[in-house]
Amino acid sequence: MGTVTDYFGSLVFDDRVMKATLSAKVYASLKKTIDEGTELDIGVANAVATAMKDWAVSKGATHYTHWFQPLTGITAEKHDSFITPSPDGGVIMEFSGKELIKSEPDASSFPSGGLRATFEARGYTAWDPTSYAFIKGKTLCIPTAFCSYGGHALDKKTPLLRSMEALNKQALRILRLFGNDSVKRVTSSVGPEQEYFLITKEMYDQRPDLRFTGRTLFGAKPPKGQEMDDHYFGVIKPRVAAFMEELNDELWKLGILAKTEHNEVAPAQHELAPIYTTTNIATDHNQLTMEVMQKVASRHGLVCLLHEKPFAGVNGSGKHNNWSIATDAGQNLLSPGATPYENAQFLLFLCAVIKAVDDYQDLLRISVATAGNDHRLGANEAPPAVVSIFLGDELNAVLEAIETDTPYKGAEKTQMKLGVDVLPKFNRDTTDRNRTSPFAFTGNKFEFRMLGSSNSIACANIMLNTAVAESLKIYADRLEGVEDFETALHEMIQKTIKDHKHIIFNGNGYDESWIKEATEKRGLLNYRTTADCMPHLLDKKNVDMLTSHGVFTEAELKSRYEIMLENYCKTIIIEANTMVDMAKTQIAPAIESYAADIAKAAAAKKSLDSALTCSYETGVVRKLSALTDRIASKAEELETALISLCDAEDIGAESIMIRDTVLGLMGELRVACDEAETLTAKTYWPMPTYADLLFGMK
Numbered sequence: 001m002g003t004v005t006d007y008f009g010s011l012v013f014d015d016r017v018m019k020a021t022l023s024a025k026v027y028a029s030l031k032k033t034i035d036e037g038t039e040l041d042i043g044v045a046n047a048v049a050t051a052m053k054d055w056a057v058s059k060g061a062t063h064y065t066h067w068f069q070p071l072t073g074i075t076a077e078k079h080d081s082f083i084t085p086s087p088d089g090g091v092i093m094e095f096s097g098k099e100l101i102k103s104e105p106d107a108s109s110f111p112s113g114g115l116r117a118t119f120e121a122r123g124y125t126a127w128d129p130t131s132y133a134f135i136k137g138k139t140l141c142i143p144t145a146f147c148s149y150g151g152h153a154l155d156k157k158t159p160l161l162r163s164m165e166a167l168n169k170q171a172l173r174i175l176r177l178f179g180n181d182s183v184k185r186v187t188s189s190v191g192p193e194q195e196y197f198l199i200t201k202e203m204y205d206q207r208p209d210l211r212f213t214g215r216t217l218f219g220a221k222p223p224k225g226q227e228m229d230d231h232y233f234g235v236i237k238p239r240v241a242a243f244m245e246e247l248n249d250e251l252w253k254l255g256i257l258a259k260t261e262h263n264e265v266a267p268a269q270h271e272l273a274p275i276y277t278t279t280n281i282a283t284d285h286n287q288l289t290m291e292v293m294q295k296v297a298s299r300h301g302l303v304c305l306l307h308e309k310p311f312a313g314v315n316g317s318g319k320h321n322n323w324s325i326a327t328d329a330g331q332n333l334l335s336p337g338a339t340p341y342e343n344a345q346f347l348l349f350l351c352a353v354i355k356a357v358d359d360y361q362d363l364l365r366i367s368v369a370t371a372g373n374d375h376r377l378g379a380n381e382a383p384p385a386v387v388s389i390f391l392g393d394e395l396n397a398v399l400e401a402i403e404t405d406t407p408y409k410g411a412e413k414t415q416m417k418l419g420v421d422v423l424p425k426f427n428r429d430t431t432d433r434n435r436t437s438p439f440a441f442t443g444n445k446f447e448f449r450m451l452g453s454s455n456s457i458a459c460a461n462i463m464l465n466t467a468v469a470e471s472l473k474i475y476a477d478r479l480e481g482v483e484d485f486e487t488a489l490h491e492m493i494q495k496t497i498k499d500h501k502h503i504i505f506n507g508n509g510y511d512e513s514w515i516k517e518a519t520e521k522r523g524l525l526n527y528r529t530t531a532d533c534m535p536h537l538l539d540k541k542n543v544d545m546l547t548s549h550g551v552f553t554e555a556e557l558k559s560r561y562e563i564m565l566e567n568y569c570k571t572i573i574i575e576a577n578t579m580v581d582m583a584k585t586q587i588a589p590a591i592e593s594y595a596a597d598i599a600k601a602a603a604a605k606k607s608l609d610s611a612l613t614c615s616y617e618t619g620v621v622r623k624l625s626a627l628t629d630r631i632a633s634k635a636e637e638l639e640t641a642l643i644s645l646c647d648a649e650d651i652g653a654e655s656i657m658i659r660d661t662v663l664g665l666m667g668e669l670r671v672a673c674d675e676a677e678t679l680t681a682k683t684y685w686p687m688p689t690y691a692d693l694l695f696g697m698k
Ligand code: ADP
Pocket: 189, 190, 191, 192, 193, 273, 274, 275, 276, 277, 320, 322, 323, 324, 325, 332, 442, 444, 445
């Protein structure tokens, strides 16, 4: 296969291929579209389409697809072949600019939350030229946005691109104020660290809960969990190493910058981190990474679990969203600069983020809300559901000095006046020690740690980009045209620190006392579940902000509210139904047959010697019998609770009923079954146990 440098990006229609296959004029025009967002004319599109098709066909492709990200959270594709009949009875391979730019999949079955009546089946997909096309199998995949005929976004990419545009627009206004006239574009970048579990396919197949819901709904605690910390960064098992090797190769061919891989804290848990890139590309790449992980795993007889909480009692999986903003000249705006002026600019962008995170805590919480992630947040393995910011001691001291107009010790200057002092270069090591913060400054970027492992990173970045755009807009509105720029700037930074310092927390976010302090003393929001936070998507302040930047229309927000809550409800209903089914058809019968055999054994013993007490057998049978009774009654209660969901007035009410009754009953049913597991002979238990799943890979 050659070396990595030979095959990296070999399945991508990237800049190298464009340069080699397009005329100079077409290339320049496409490049302008990619870099500056200018519109593409049809002539150029035709030329690009032909070059793309020729390249794809030369790589063995026969089909093309508009690859998009509907609100189901996974990617979708509908394949069309390139063939067109030719008059001589044969075919030629054709692909036009029109087909490249736009397609009309029959989209009636994708969730739209009422935006597109099902009879109006057609939505359309539109090419996103900023994300390279690539080949998957025999198909040329063209990254696209997905909209309804009325122009409403039905996907995650459209609002993400809009949010990047909003951020670009407002950030440019700020840069101009600092005299920077040459920058053309500001983009946000993301490096998402992806956690996942690997288990064997053989065991996975024996667990209906894993197959239907992606997580175990039953399972007693194994004798050993993660308490020894011997898995984290541990030696990688040969079978896993072979998986990782092939995964890297596949990702590299797709131009994905897979960089770091290691074992995670929980047994059977691993992580992959790519090198960061532009947000929408990082989003596409992360979706692809998740897909390729699952495919490669299956080639190795393994299953890759991307669920946030596949196993109770051991750490779940998250996704760290490392986020920064940079100019087209390569300047990271979250990097402290070398000159006083650069530092003032850095502090302003830093403040914009602090203000954004504080003002829109709810939107950030909402952006990571799923039924799966509710298991993680606040469970002492992931940040709490309370959003706060970690800055580190050094930066914190700088902000305090500015706030109180007192000298900042570190800078050896008398007063921390912007535009006068030079901030020290931050040492990355001093800022990155706190792993418990949901939103941590790590030297030149922020790490948003609340995302669930299966989440698309689009949602979090839409909210982040737009909320920061809003802060920047408020700043620019205030500063543009002001006479004494430096004083106004200083005052504004000072005011931001005063108004928003309650969101800054440098302590241990896993500590129970923090939640008390955060909610009672600081007034921070604590939305523990998806059902709690989701209604706030439609709060006036949020709708106003998101619509004013053109990122969502009000109708789009309403539809997203519906879809996300529907998703929450459906997920838990499927889990509950799976539990009832497994309890009734697998677990209870297994316990019964074991209890019956034990009873038989006791009877046999007694027939040999009537003086035998058989107290062991009697005890086990009694306990198991009580447990099967409990399991049966809990399963019935759960079924009744599920039926009563039909009475819910709307999706909001249904989600509250699920939160308040269904989840509790699922927990109770599980406790009974898990207890029975510890009393039942392993040979009778109808599925692999936690010990098998977590430690059983050969
Ligand atoms: P860890 O968080 O495990 O210590 P790193 O901080 O080294 O790991 O890297 C985490 C991720 O942050 C990587 O994907 C990396 O590419 C990304 N990253 C580094 N710099 C930036 C940046 N300026 N903007 C966005 N992401 C970045």
